[in-house]
Amino acid sequence: xxxxxxxxxxxxxxxxxxxxxxxxxxxxxxxxxxxxxxxxxxxxxxxxxxxxxxxxxxxxxxxxxxxxxxxxxxxxxxxxxxxxxxxxxxxxxxxxxxxxxxxxxxxxxxxxxxxxxxxxxxxxxxxxxxxxxxxxxxx
Amino acid sequence: xxxxxxxxxxxxxxxxxxxxxxxxxxxxxxxxxxxxxxxxxxxxxxxxxxxxxxxxxxxxxxxxxxxxxxxxxxxxxxxxxxxxxxxxxxxxxxxxxxxxxxxxxxxxxxxxxxxxxxxxxxxxxxxxxxxxxxx
Numbered sequence: 001x002x003x004x005x006x007x008x009x010x011x012x013x014x015x016x017x018x019x020x021x022x023x024x025x026x027x028x029x030x031x032x033x034x035x036x037x038x039x040x041x042x043x044x045x046x047x048x049x050x051x052x053x054x055x056x057x058x059x060x061x062x063x064x065x066x067x068x069x070x071x072x073x074x075x076x077x078x079x080x081x082x083x084x085x086x087x088x089x090x091x092x093x094x095x096x097x098x099x100x101x102x103x104x105x106x107x108x109x110x111x112x113x114x115x116x117x118x119x120x121x122x123x124x125x126x127x128x129x130x131x132x133x134x135x136x137x138x139x
Numbered sequence: 140x141x142x143x144x145x146x147x148x149x150x151x152x153x154x155x156x157x158x159x160x161x162x163x164x165x166x167x168x169x170x171x172x173x174x175x176x177x178x179x180x181x182x183x184x185x186x187x188x189x190x191x192x193x194x195x196x197x198x199x200x201x202x203x204x205x206x207x208x209x210x211x212x213x214x215x216x217x218x219x220x221x222x223x224x225x226x227x228x229x230x231x232x233x234x235x236x237x238x239x240x241x242x243x244x245x246x247x248x249x250x251x252x253x254x255x256x257x258x259x260x261x262x263x264x265x266x267x268x269x270x271x272x273x274x
């Protein structure tokens with residue numbers, strides 16, 4: 001499989017384990033170890049699971065297995081693929097750090113970090129759509 | 140890939156772009172509250188990414204790669220799969236716009252009914268293709 005697919009899938013695996021770990025933390029929280037920080041991790045768990053794990057696994061496999069774009073550029077733009085990879089990982093990483101913090105301390109600098117993470121993940125989604133669109137073709 | 144798979148996947152890609160846009164707007168607003176109305180996009184965000192993108196990608200790839208029949212038509216009753224495509228997309232749009240139609244309380248039910256129907260029709264279509272190779 002191509003290098004970018006390996007990076008997507010390995011990063012997805014890391015987010016998969018991390019999402020499960022957050023879920024474990026949340027269940028520990030129900031045993032009276034009440035921590036507002038852990039309580040604020042709900043949206044993080046969902047998005048580590050659905051964006052970090054499921055979406056990245058899909059992105060990696062699509063980049064690898066979808067029909068070739070052309071003989072010169074079988075995977076369309078490798079460069080855009082790598083940009084997508086870094087945008088989604090940095091974006092989601094910033095979200096994981098900043099979202100629980102702003103849940104406890106709204107209106108701080110971390111709000112802008114969360115807004116930046118939103119922008120980076122949105123651009124990653126568009127990058128994937130642009131790079132994949134031309135590879136969805138009828139034979 | 141076959142035409143129907145391209146329809147499923149390209150429609151899914153459009154929903155992916157829309158779903159990420161809605162999610163991005165909500166997340167941006169969570170960090171820097173500039174448009175409180177962004178939160179009303181949450182049901183559409185979930186619908187677009189879960190049903191519109193993920194499920195349609197799965198259905199499109201399934202139609203493409205499940206074992207084909209050794210006799211014509213190689214992909215079986217394709218008409219059923221097309222019906223499933225139209226039903227799921229109608230269901231998605233009804234579901235997205237139903238919160239806006241307060242005078243039509245049955246609309247969300249109708250949207251979900253279309254989606255269940257789509258799932259049932261696709262399952263009926265795909266069932267015979269889930270088979271050993273060469274049969």
